[in-house]
């Protein structure tokens with residue numbers, strides 16, 4: 421991480437009593453104030469005249485994201501009083517609150533404020549508890565402040581970055597009540613930061629062996645990390661990942677993580693696509709945008725981020741992480757269209773397009789995961805461009821063989837705003853991957869791209885409960901967003917951490 425972690429605490433206390441560099445007070449559309457603002461405007465308050473004359477001016481109207489600052493307001497102890505526009509009261513949601521908090525945190529970070537008290541939880545988000553609002557405020561700040569600038573000789577960093585944020589609650593009792601949720605959110609956001617860090621690294625740094633070395637850093641008394649090199653993969657008949665790796669000078673790695681938290685707890689296998697670069701292979705991709713294929717390991721990065729979050733939050737769940745890490749290149753030894761591969765599961769695959777490589781790597785990884793007999797398998801993969809066409813950057817594609825699992829993941833996605841939307845997996849779709857010459861082929865015959873890819877994966881999970889997240893559209897962003905600057909987003913991490921936390 422290129423920035424120190426932000427400390428977030430829940431506190432309570434009056435807006436005019438905070439000795440901090442900045443106090444942040446919301447203003448709704450139409451210049452409507454909430455409790456803290458009203459308190460400063462109240463009859464007899466030393467700040468009254470300053471606030472009134474400020475409100476008479478039109479510096480801000482309360483539109484979402486607007487910011488105006490007053491310095492050293494009489495009757496207050498903070499250096500700055502920051503009004504932030506929260507927009508239309510009826511449009512308030514946890515999503516908007518998270519985004520607002522992210523904007524505020526970035527603004528504070530650049531302003532030179534080290535410590536700030538924010539009163540955004542006063543915003544009345546219907547249907548959301550105060551605890552949920554406080555958590556959303558914290559998440560927004562953490563996610564919004566992430567930065568990846570380690571390759572800049574002169575990174576544009578604030579000289580006095582924001583260090584502490586106090587999310588202000590209406591009373592002291594919320595401090596303890598919010599604690600468990602806040603710690604879970606903090607662990608998840610740290611997982612997101614790490615996943616982003618790993619994925620933002622260029623492919624000349626983030627190679628399969630480099631990724632394996634990062635995974636090994638997770639090892640602890642309760643977490644074992646095993647790395648299989650090429651020789652071991654050959655011994656284990658993992659012909660899928662080996663075929664994809666053959667066109668590259670970089671050796672592939674299968675990364676296996678075992679996290680034991682509690683014997684009686686369920687075991688979830690997490691499988692990640694770790695293509696550290698996907699050129700398309702012999703069926704090479706167009707040059708435009710090919711640089712983005714360094715992100716083809718975002719599924720793997722998410723798995724690592726999730727394991728780290730589970731460790732940090734001390735969640736009572738056992739994990740098996742399986743990552744297939746390789747490049748997809750077009751060297752002289754590369755696999756070719758028409759090749760037939762006998763995967764570790766014994767299923768023969770006709771390679772029609774070498775660019776549909778993720779599913780071939782995942783075939784072996786999923787097979788390994790299934791052999792461990794977990795209670796559920798969830799894979800994360802930047803699997804299809806067609807998923808980007810279908811859902812854009814607003815939701816990951818969600819498919820699986822168990823509706824209860826799919827529903828649970830979808831709910832966790834809605835709760836965290838790390839959303840996933842279901843696509844159907846009717847049996848008829850399976851026909852599309854029938855091969856004339858082998859058991860299955862690695863692409864369909866047009867249409868339903870994300871689904872035929874999932875159909876392919878479904879052949880390698882045995883009878884286990886399984887779900888698949890196609891994060892092709894969500895794993896990275898090509899424009900700055902409130903919760904993620906341009907680059908990797910960490911999609912899937914908060915969703916899965918929430919899902920795992922709800923298993924209890």
Ligand code: BES
Nearest residue numbers: 773775776778802803804805806863892
């Ligand atoms: N990694 C890509 C999928 C991808 C493309 C993710 C664009 C994000 C943005 C995957 O390996 C791939 O190339 N899939 C092909 C499959 C096709 C050949 C059936 C695709 O989507 O074009």
Ligand code: MN
Nearest residue numbers: 698775776777
């Ligand atoms: Mn590809």
Ligand code: ZN
Nearest residue numbers: 695698716778
């Ligand atoms: Zn790929």
